[in-house]
Amino acid sequence: MKKVLIGVILVALASVPLIAADAPDSVTLEAKNGNVTFSHKGHAAMMDCTVCHVADTFKLEFNRDTGHALCLDCHKEKAAGPTRCGDCHKR
Ligand code: HEC
Ligand code: HEC
Ligand code: HEC
Numbered sequence: 001m002k003k004v005l006i007g008v009i010l011v012a013l014a015s016v017p018l019i020a021a022d023a024p025d026s027v028t029l030e031a032k033n034g035n036v037t038f039s040h041k042g043h044a045a046m047m048d049c050t051v052c053h054v055a056d057t058f059k060l061e062f063n064r065d066t067g068h069a070l071c072l073d074c075h076k077e078k079a080a081g082p083t084r085c086g087d088c089h090k091r
Contacts, residue, residue, distance in 0.1 A: 020044070029062055034089030036067070 023044060028037045043052070052060060052070065062070075071088070075081035082088050 020049075029067065031067075031089055034086075034091040036071075036088045037090065038071075038088075 023040060025039070025041045026037060027040045028035050054060070071081075072083060075083050
């Protein structure tokens with residue numbers, strides 16, 4: 001019984017909902033070859049939060065592969081938004 005209760009509490013803590021009021025206007029992701037800054041507000045208005053936020057949590061882990069697959073691929077697909085290295089990565 002105790003174990004079940006602890007399990008329920010852990011699940012509740014893990015699923016913190018996304019609160020739009022807490023969302024930043026702009027976000028900077030650090031990268032060795034130049035940080036990537038984008039308008040969070042603009043992107044949040046264009047698409048569903050879950051395009052970037054997994055399962056209603058803030059668990060976003062980007063690296064070269066996942067960052068490019070998410071950001072760069074959409075820009076290419078829509079032919080909108082930066083696709084050249086230096087247009088995203090700014091030193
Ligand atoms: C294009 C991708 C993208 C979209 C769409 C998006 N976000 Fe985000 N959001 C991010 C990134 C990247 C961060 C920065 C996370 C970090 O710094 O670890 C962030 C940060 C946040 C934060 C601050 C979290 C923190 O820990 O500082 C909140 C709150 C948030 N987003 C809410 C939302 C909501 C609500 C929506 C939909 C209305 C949304 N986001 C849509 C990519 C996105
Ligand atoms: C589902 C599609 C989609 C995804 C995912 C997406 N973008 Fe975009 N992005 C766009 C579009 C469309 C524009 C052009 C908006 C305009 O011209 O008004 C844009 C514009 C931009 C711009 C220039 C304007 C601004 O917002 O600062 C930057 C920088 C940018 N994106 C970076 C990113 C980064 C970094 C990510 C990943 C965390 C990302 N984008 C994810 C569609 C997307
Ligand atoms: C649409 C924006 C965008 C464009 C265009 C883009 N990148 Fe990225 N890149 C990102 C994002 C987002 C990340 C993940 C950053 C993070 O891990 O926080 C990233 C990560 C990287 C990393 C890993 C950096 C590190 O510190 O681990 C390298 C290297 C990289 N990109 C090189 C390139 C090169 C080379 C090009 C051009 C061919 C390019 N990028 C074009 C958005 C972009």
